[in-house]
Amino acid sequence: MKIGITCYPVAGGSGIVATELGQQLALRGHQVHFISYAIPFRLDQYQANVFYHGVETTAYPLFKYPPYAETLSSKMADVARSSKLDIFHVHYAIPHATCAFLAKQILASMGEHVPKVITTLHGTDITLVGSDPSFYDITRFSINTSDGITAVSKYLADETKTVFRIEKDIRVVHNFIDNSRFKPYTSQCRRGEFAEDGEALIAHISNFRPVKRTLDVIDTFDKINATIPSKLLMIGEGPDTVLARRQVQKRGLGNRVIFLGNQSRVEAMLPCTDLFLLPSEEESFGLAALEALACGVPVIGSSGTGLTEVIDEGVNGHLLPVGDTNAMARAGVALLSDASKLKQFKLAAAELALKKFSADRIVSQYEDYYHEVLNG
Numbered sequence: 001m002k003i004g005i006t007c008y009p010v011a012g013g014s015g016i017v018a019t020e021l022g023q024q025l026a027l028r029g030h031q032v033h034f035i036s037y038a039i040p041f042r043l044d045q046y047q048a049n050v051f052y053h054g055v056e057t058t059a060y061p062l063f064k065y066p067p068y069a070e071t072l073s074s075k076m077a078d079v080a081r082s083s084k085l086d087i088f089h090v091h092y093a094i095p096h097a098t099c100a101f102l103a104k105q106i107l108a109s110m111g112e113h114v115p116k117v118i119t120t121l122h123g124t125d126i127t128l129v130g131s132d133p134s135f136y137d138i139t140r141f142s143i144n145t146s147d148g149i150t151a152v153s154k155y156l157a158d159e160t161k162t163v164f165r166i167e168k169d170i171r172v173v174h175n176f177i178d179n180s181r182f183k184p185y186t187s188q189c190r191r192g193e194f195a196e197d198g199e200a201l202i203a204h205i206s207n208f209r210p211v212k213r214t215l216d217v218i219d220t221f222d223k224i225n226a227t228i229p230s231k232l233l234m235i236g237e238g239p240d241t242v243l244a245r246r247q248v249q250k251r252g253l254g255n256r257v258i259f260l261g262n263q264s265r266v267e268a269m270l271p272c273t274d275l276f277l278l279p280s281e282e283e284s285f286g287l288a289a290l291e292a293l294a295c296g297v298p299v300i301g302s303s304g305t306g307l308t309e310v311i312d313e314g315v316n317g318h319l320l321p322v323g324d325t326n327a328m329a330r331a332g333v334a335l336l337s338d339a340s341k342l343k344q345f346k347l348a349a350a351e352l353a354l355k356k357f358s359a360d361r362i363v364s365q366y367e368d369y370y371h372e373v374l375n376g
Contacts, residue, residue: 001370002031004079004115006072006099007091009040011236011262012207013287014122017152017175018091019043024178024363026050033083035076037068042264053079069095073102080107085115087370090146092125094135097142116373118148121170123284123306124211126160140164148373150366155306156284171369174309175287176362177294177353182267184296184350191272194258200230200336203273203297205266205288206280208238215240216279216325218247218257220300223329225256228336232257233273235266270295274342275332281322283307293317294353298335298345300328310357316349 003025007018019040022032026049033051034040043052055075057066076088076099088103090096097119107114119142126139143149143166150173151157157170195201202221206212214234221232234244234257241259248257263269270276276292276299283289283305290310292299299317301307311317318331335342 001025001086001374002033002084003087003089003370004033004035004076004083004085005089005091006035006076006096007040009036009038009043010207011041011264013152013175013285014091014120014125015041016287017122018089018120020176020178020359021089021363021366022050023047024359025366028363028367031083033079033085035072035079037072041262044264051083069099070102072096073099073106076100076103077106080115081110081112084113086374088115088117089120089370090117091120092122093119093139093142094125097146098138101142101145116147117145118150118370118373119143119146120173121149121151121156121160121284123152123156123282126156126163126284136164140166144168147376148369150369152285153306153309155309159284173365173369174357174362175285175290176357176359177290178359179294179354182270182291182294182353184271184346189268189270189272194233194269194272195231198229200224200228200275201233201273202230202275202277202332203233203235203270203292204277205235205291206238206278208236208240208244210240211281212238212240213279213281213322214244215247216323216328217277218244218251218253219325220277220279220328220332221257222251222253223325224332224336225253227333230256230336233269234259235261235263235269237262266291267295270297273297274336275300276317277328277332278302278307279322279325279328280305280307286310289317290353290357293349294357296346296350298342298349300331300335312348312352316345316352 019042037055088100100117150171204217278301285306289299302322303319320327
């Protein structure tokens with residue numbers, strides 16, 4: 001198949017999943033065309049069957065903002081026509097599903113072959129952006145005009161149907177990990193670079209948006225560190241980075257917290273760590289948590305979110321109420337202070353990730369869905 005993938009190219013879950021899906025599809029012999037305003041975050045080396053088409057916008061005095069959606073729609077139509085695409089697979093409803101609809105209209109008006117559109121919903125496009133009244137109608141329209149819809153969790157699929165009154169089928173296809181990269185042991189990992197002997201090493205990865213509650217990460221870590229000497233790796237960048245840094249200095253944790261910024265190869269660091277914190281207000285799935293599990297790292301996260309589909313409570317992690325940093329810290333201390341239990345959790349974490357969320361398993365589900373939509 002010839003597949004066009006449009007995603008946000010930044011270091012967020014939707015862009016990472018879209019990129020790695022494209023790479024996996026290319027390995028299976030499909031021709032994959034990425035269409036975006038920048039090279040996707042993890043598309044960092046040449047690969048056969050993978051092509052990138054940049055979308056450039058021009059600033060005109062008449063426009064307050066560059067007309068990206070229109071330019072993207074035009075580029076998608078151009079790539080579909082020149083590369084004979086079978087499918088537009090767009091990640092995020094706004095604006096990508098909207099642009100796919102416009103691209104289809106352009107192609108139809110020219111008498112060209114029109115690809116099918118599959119929209120994958122990732123989370124904040126629905127739970128935050130999509131529920132904003134000003135985006136509601138266009139989001140609902142863009143979802144309903146897609147030929148196929150997938151969501152990365154049942155939690156998100158149910159939320160989408162409720163919020164947007166969607167009656168069409170939403171296929172649940174979970175996020176996945178490349179188990180050749182994300183595994184418990186790797187020679188790339190140098191624990192001594194981050195923590196001394198006898199110290200626990202804790203990690204957090206996110207885009208540092210308010211919904212990720214990075215201040216709760218620091219608060220939880222501070223309470224764990226008061227009992228068990230620890231170091232914290234903060235991986236990522238975003239709006240709350242400055243607040244997080246200020247909080248670290250305010251609490252006198254400057255020599256305990258290491259800010260690493262965005263990292264394209266987190267699998268080189270995660271296997272070194274003992275615990276992963278993800279106390280988000282909202283998680284549609286929790287790709288960062290899954291990557292931690294695959295590296296044999298137990299997760300402490302928020303209950304009542306999509307993390308319930310990733311974390312087995314009391315087996316490979318703990319899920320606790322949003323904002324309850326005391327409970328999260330107690331769970332962390334209990335785990336880190338019991339070497340036997342920690343080892344048991346680590347083994348269970350890697351086992352579940354490999355069994356339920358391997359690339360081989362999930363990418364095959366996408367392939368089957370592509371064929372179903374094409375033949376529908």
